Amino acid sequence: MSVDVQRAMRDQTNLELLQRSRRYAEARSEMVREAGRAVPQSYPRELVHDAYVDTWTGTTLWDPARCSLLVHLRGVIRQRTWSEARHGRRFPHRRLGPSTDTLFASSGDVRPLLFVALVARVCTALRDASAGDFDALAVLSCWERGVVEREEILCLTGLDVAAYIRTRKRLLHRCEELPGEIVELVRDELRRAS
Numbered sequence: 001m002s003v004d005v006q007r008a009m010r011d012q013t014n015l016e017l018l019q020r021s022r023r024y025a026e027a028r029s030e031m032v033r034e035a036g037r038a039v040p041q042s043y044p045r046e047l048v049h050d051a052y053v054d055t056w057t058g059t060t061l062w063d064p065a066r067c068s069l070l071v072h073l074r075g076v077i078r079q080r081t082w083s084e085a086r087h088g089r090r091f092p093h094r095r096l097g098p099s100t101d102t103l104f105a106s107s108g109d110v111r112p113l114l115f116v117a118l119v120a121r122v123c124t125a126l127r128d129a130s131a132g133d134f135d136a137l138a139v140l141s142c143w144e145r146g147v148v149e150r151e152e153i154l155c156l157t158g159l160d161v162a163a164y165i166r167t168r169k170r171l172l173h174r175c176e177e178l179p180g181e182i183v184e185l186v187r188d189e190l191r192r193a194s
Helices: 003-012 015-034 043-057 069-090 111-129 134-144 150-157 161-175 180-193
Strands: none
Touching (some): 003 043, 015 043, 015 069, 111 134, 111 161, 111 180, 134 150
């Protein structure tokens, strides 16, 4: 990051900037929620912090001569929330783990627990098939912990977007080579889900 950008960030960063950015992020988070994505209470604050840190580190480029820091941060937040909402509409969210309602239900429905066990079994089989592929093992580690969003995986693994896409394709290709019993269990689960 250039000295000019550092100076501009220091000069423009104040409580009002953070409050106005947060209000904007709160409004945008509603759009994400309406698209069916899970939005935790801390989401607006995290959006502001992520946009600010990405600007400071140079991940997101900002030219102080073209716009203010507030306008830049709002642009970053707008792009990220638009992407999240679009993803939510294109790929409706399916919960991998049991909800608290399911855990305490008296009906004894264990399907969510079985689904979690199936995900673990698929990841274990993929881990065996990916021995020596360190990028694939890193992505699998994220999946096993329930981290499935690309941005989070990139942050946790250190992969760039292109490497992540290649790794994901390799893993999906390896899914075709899983033992037949696992493939059948996955197909049965997907049929029930649709």
